Amino acid sequence: MTDLPLLSNARSERVRSVAALGRRAARDKQGRFLVEGPQAVRELLGYAVHAAEALYVTDPAASRHTEIVSTALGAGVPVHGCTEQVLAAMADTDHPQGMVAVARRVDVPLQEALDAVGERGYAVVLTHVRDPGNAGTVLRGADAFGASAVLVSAASVDVFNPKVVRSTAGSVFHLPVAVGTPVPELLHACRDRGIRLLAADGSGATALPDADLGGPHAWVMGNEAWGLEPEVLELCDDVVAIPIRRAESLNLAMAATVCLHESARGR
Amino acid sequence: MTDLPLLSNARSERVRSVAALGRRAARDKQGRFLVEGPQAVRELLGYAVHAAEALYVTDPAASRHTEIVSTALGAGVPVHGCTEQVLAAMADTDHPQGMVAVARRVDVPLQEALDAVGERGYAVVLTHVRDPGNAGTVLRGADAFGASAVLVSAASVDVFNPKVVRSTAGSVFHLPVAVGTPVPELLHACRDRGIRLLAADGSGATALPDADLGGPHAWVMGNEAWGLEPEVLELCDDVVAIPIRRAESLNLAMAATVCLHESARGR
Structure with a gap:
């Protein structure tokens, strides 16, 4: 040297x-x-x-x-x-x-990320995720389980925060990540492309094994503490709950991982 | 006050x-x-x-x-x-x-934890898990997905470490946790009870959806960096891999969560 x-x-x-x-x-x-x-x-x-x-x-x-x-x-x-x-x-x-x-920066324009989802893909939407470790772990899970893109709202943690980059373990370089769009615009953009919006929320009436994952879809994840706001839930096509034994026993990253694994299983 | x-x-x-x-x-x-x-x-x-x-x-x-x-x-x-x-x-x-x-301390004797697994339950075995956050998240996943017990080897992080307790979000109080048994003894004790030992390892020849989860079983998780040692793999009944798109894209806690969710699905 x-x-x-x-x-x-x-x-x-x-x-x-x-x-x-x-x-x-x-x-x-x-x-x-x-x-x-x-x-x-x-x-x-x-x-x-x-x-x-x-x-x-x-x-x-x-x-x-x-x-x-x-x-x-x-x-x-x-x-x-x-x-x-x-x-x-x-x-x-x-x-x-x-x-x-x-x-x-390695983020891509939103439309390019949506193109990647196409007719058969699935994505994750982070709406108000604030914890760097959670965001990074979701990116890692999206990469592991074959998601086509990760869409990060303007109100979420910066994915280029060093703590996020570290916790993605390289996944931030593996799949298209779009950032900076406000939540409602982001969800409307997905809907315009025919991407089914599935809110991951313990209050959901649909259990994960019953969710319709056949077409292009996106898992919509909320804030660590308060989850998804009513306005966001209203813009989603379905609200899906992971069947668990006790409330509050899954954190955001674990929930996203399980949902994405279910999407991968269907392909 | x-x-x-x-x-x-x-x-x-x-x-x-x-x-x-x-x-x-x-x-x-x-x-x-x-x-x-x-x-x-x-x-x-x-x-x-x-x-x-x-x-x-x-x-x-x-x-x-x-x-x-x-x-x-x-x-x-x-x-x-x-x-x-x-x-x-x-x-x-x-x-x-x-x-x-x-x-x-709220840990229970190993035999009591094995009793909880019984004829139909499933458990997680942590063999050399060192990171407090990982151990805590595994406990949380075990709780969420209905595991009957968590068995922590003598070589793993102390589950009463404040960082572990915090990251369990209360799950350490929800299900029987046995600690302090050396790895080989722990695995032999499971085998003696007819608990099928499934090593979770990317090298596994059996893909997760094909794993036999019908009877009592335990997911055996290895160290964050080096995984499971050959001696440990030899004591297991099967080595199971989670189908993923890229190697190294799942961390220990995510892998355990996905395996436990699969066990819960079968029940």
């Missing part, structure tokens, strides 16, 4: 500009986000290399992950060696495992 | 003894654990009131949750008013929402 320029000033303009991506305002302004740790960086380079702008790596991490460094260099992504102090200053997590990349 | 003795010395012997329950050594020695926040305390009083030893509550929290305070008092559980400082000193979480209880 001695052939790479070594960044050692944790207070340099460049380091501060990368570190700023921990904040939503800077992400929105720059149109970039942080990708932390070898696993996430590997997925970035494998699935969205066009979005990769720079890789920052410590010497020990570069030695442990030579394949990541050569993939980046081979794709024309600038690789910068840096000290542990510089890496710690740039990273949001306490344990970036010696590696942080900067990428341009 | 002015009729309750108010604890105000954050360095008192009593406060330090409660705070010590954040550490495993103190929990093991005292045979007690911390129950933090109104939701968990409500579940403790509702499902395991015999184990409740004391409730510590700030004045604002007592006003917000009068039903919890009166339930505790009605059940003969001593209630102590305390200052915010005292509560913060006792609690493990940064946001105990004004309330912490101390309870005796």
Whole structure:
């Protein structure tokens, strides 16, 4: 790694500009986000290399992950060696495992995400999801169970928040994610495409095994604390409950995972 | 609340003894654990009131949750008013929402947990699960999807760790949990009872929809990073994989949730 320029000033303009991506305002302004740790960086380079702008790596991490460094260099992504102090200053997590990349946002326009759902696909809609870990886990479940897209409302957590990116374990790069549309517009856009809207809500009269999952559909997930608002429920075609033994025993990410698994089973 | 003795010395012997329950050594020695926040305390009083030893509550929290305070008092559980400082000193979480209880451990002997599985039930076995959030979420899923018991090996995270207790959202009080048996003994004990052992592992030759879930069975879950060891797989009756689109896209808690939902569906 001695052939790479070594960044050692944790207070340099460049380091501060990368570190700023921990904040939503800077992400929105720059149109970039942080990708932390070898696993996430590997997925970035494998699935969205066009979005990769720079890789920052410590010497020990570069030695442990030579394949990541050569993939980046081979794709024309600038690789910068840096000290542990510089890496710690740039990273949001306490344990970036010696590696942080900067990428341009990878979200797609809403219509492109809806195109991906097409005639047979299914998607997830996050309406007011606030917890980064929940949002990331839902993306991961959507990826695992073959969803065509994830649609994230304007009122939800930023999917390019480093905590969300981390908890997707790379899934944010695997399937189309559309962000920033207000909830009612988002639901109307789905309806206009013939995508059946299924609210996942414990109050639902339809039990999950009885839900109509034959055509294109989207699971509509609400806020962690208050669930789905009446106005949102009204815009949905059905309200579906997962049969459980006790109320409050499923969190949002678990509920989404189970619903998506059911969708996958039907295909 | 002015009729309750108010604890105000954050360095008192009593406060330090409660705070010590954040550490495993103190929990093991005292045979007690911390129950933090109104939701968990409500579940403790509702499902395991015999184990409740004391409730510590700030004045604002007592006003917000009068039903919890009166339930505790009605059940003969001593209630102590305390200052915010005292509560913060006792609690493990940064946001105990004004309330912490101390309870005796609620685990049951292994044979009692196996009795609960009986002829028709199903259980989860955690073999080397280390992350508190994962363990808690698995307990929550087991509760939601009607598992009869959760069996936690000696090599796994302590289920009375405050982080585990929090992430169970009360489920730790809802179903029998047995802890502390080494993995091979635990698996042999299941086999001796005719409980079919199903290893949940991406390498499995049996796909989840084809798994034999007709009789008593237990889902055997491995470590977050390395999964299940060959010796453990050998002791299982079958190795079952959840059909997913991409490897590494399910975490342990999601996998357990999906497997348990499948067990519930068969009943």
